[in-house]
Amino acid sequence: MNLTSIRLPLWLRFVLIAGGVILAAGAGLFGYRYYTRPVTLTVAVGSIDGEAAKAMSTIASRLVTINAPVRLTVIDTGTALAAAKTFASGKADLAVVRGDVGDLSQAQAVVVVSHVVALVIAPPGSSIEDMAGLKGHSVGVISAETNSKLVDVLSNEYGLVRAKVFKDVALADARRALQSKEISALLVVIPLSQKYLSLVRGFFQQGPKTLPVLISIGSAGAIAEADRAYESFDVPKGTLRGAPPVPDDDLTTLRTALYLVANKKLGSDLVTSLTQTIMNVRRDLMVEQPIFAQIAAPSTDADAYLALHPGAAAFYNGTQQSFMDEYGNWIYLTPMILGGMATVLAAAWKFLGIGPFANDGPLDALYALVRRIRSADSEAELGTIEDEIDDILRAQRAKAAAGDESAVDAATLNVAAHRLENLIHDRRQILANGLTVARNG
Numbered sequence: 001m002n003l004t005s006i007r008l009p010l011w012l013r014f015v016l017i018a019g020g021v022i023l024a025a026g027a028g029l030f031g032y033r034y035y036t037r038p039v040t041l042t043v044a045v046g047s048i049d050g051e052a053a054k055a056m057s058t059i060a061s062r063l064v065t066i067n068a069p070v071r072l073t074v075i076d077t078g079t080a081l082a083a084a085k086t087f088a089s090g091k092a093d094l095a096v097v098r099g100d101v102g103d104l105s106q107a108q109a110v111v112v113v114s115h116v117v118a119l120v121i122a123p124p125g126s127s128i129e130d131m132a133g134l135k136g137h138s139v140g141v142i143s144a145e146t147n148s149k150l151v152d153v154l155s156n157e158y159g160l161v162r163a164k165v166f167k168d169v170a171l172a173d174a175r176r177a178l179q180s181k182e183i184s185a186l187l188v189v190i191p192l193s194q195k196y197l198s199l200v201r202g203f204f205q206q207g208p209k210t211l212p213v214l215i216s217i218g219s220a221g222a223i224a225e226a227d228r229a230y231e232s233f234d235v236p237k238g239t240l241r242g243a244p245p246v247p248d249d250d251l252t253t254l255r256t257a258l259y260l261v262a263n264k265k266l267g268s269d270l271v272t273s274l275t276q277t278i279m280n281v282r283r284d285l286m287v288e289q290p291i292f293a294q295i296a297a298p299s300t301d302a303d304a305y306l307a308l309h310p311g312a313a314a315f316y317n318g319t320q321q322s323f324m325d326e327y328g329n330w331i332y333l334t335p336m337i338l339g340g341m342a343t344v345l346a347a348a349w350k351f352l353g354i355g356p357f358a359n360d361g362p363l364d365a366l367y368a369l370v371r372r373i374r375s376a377d378s379e380a381e382l383g384t385i386e387d388e389i390d391d392i393l394r395a396q397r398a399k400a401a402a403g404d405e406s407a408v409d410a411a412t413l414n415v416a417a418h419r420l421e422n423l424i425h426d427r428r429q430i431l432a433n434g435l436t437v438a439r440n441g
Contacts, residue, residue, distance in 0.1 A: 038071045039270055044092035046077035048143050048171055052096060055289050062281050070274045081146045093263055099256045100149045100229035107261035108309035109298035110275055114191045114291055117255040122185040123178050124210040131158045137184035140169030140177050147189055157219050175203045193291045214247045220254045228305040230254045262309045271311025362392050362408050366416045373423045382424050389420055
């Protein structure tokens with residue numbers, strides 16, 4: 001029985017190699033897809049008219065369209081206050097919040113989405129000329145719960161606390177409350193965009209001689225110094241109406257920022273990618289929502305009212321990782337990986353038994369005969385093995401004579417051949433003794 005060395009059939013070796021390649025490729029593909037997969041973040045946003053959620057959904061859709069590495073899932077909370085509460089409770093990674101609303105202890109700024117401006121407006125013909133004149137009147141506040149901090153600030157500044165001037169008015173009831181004189185003025189906090197200005201105009205009678213009255217918050221500068229959530233702001237002439245202009249001159253009031261904030265525990269690289277993507281696509285977003293023209297970088301000052309997230313700061317300050325910082329490890333590891341792959345491929349090629357690795361060296365071939373000699377059970381088989389030894393020795397001598405450097409030197413071959421001859425001699429003795437015993441038996 002020939003027991004040279006147990007080798008698998010060629011087809012089975014091909015199957016094993018193919019299986020290994022498929023598993024390795026599958027694992028590599030899975031790893032690549034896992035590493036490059038988009039990261040989805042939840043963002044809480046709310047406004048009583050639902051426009052804030054629509055605007056953020058527009059951004060989310062745009063991120064999908066451009067195959068951005070960061071995606072957004074929008075949670076519509078209904079109001080800005082509810083968005084802040086959802087974020088503070090840890091139920092959202094991001095939120096669109098006002099600087100004066102809710103608990104922002106875990107929030108760090110990413111971008112300024114817009115600014116919202118406080119407008120105190122009295123109907124046409126009103127005798128109210130300034131904030132002090134609000135005493136003895138009722139001022140309707142749209143979304144009073146969200147604007148509670150602003151109401152408190154104005155009440156304290158102008159001595160309106162005891163008078164209880166401010167009262168909650170639903171958005172749908174604002175026009176009726178003004179016309180019925182249930183309220184003498186209206187406090188709204190809105191972005192200065194045409195959409196919201198048109199909404200405010202609709203609360204009042206329209207006509208060339210029916211001009212609503214915008215009331216100045218003259219102490220805006222002092223309020224802003226005491227509470228950094230606010231800043232003094234001049235509403236440009238003609239903002240509410242162009243001809244005749246309302247206001248008829250720049251009007252001092254308060255405004256606060258509308259931020260996209262991230263939880264301070266969110267990874268810096270992730271927030272850098274999000275910030276970069278939003279700032280890069282804001283021009284495209286303006287086509288769909290003009291309010292996105294107000295998207296801007298938050299203050300990068302160390303003492304800013306709302307601290308900048310380190311990931312956003314890296315983008316604004318230009319301190320993102322350089323090419324070598326980001327890919328240096330890959331540049332270093334790639335040659336090692338390729339070398340390892342080459343070794344694996346060479347081993348697989350040899351395992352298949354084809355190509356330049358198909359034949360073992362002459363010494364391997366000689367030593368592989370040891371097992372055959374020890375298991376030979378006939379003189380004819382031993383003779384065949386001797387012929388194979390002679391063929392190997394003859395081939396190596398021919399290589400040496402031709403100057404082939406791969407030829408094994410004659411001394412080494414002779415040592416191996418001498419050992420095999422001794423084994424063959426011993427096996428012949430064993431076979432002869434076995435035959436003699438069998439005959440005598």
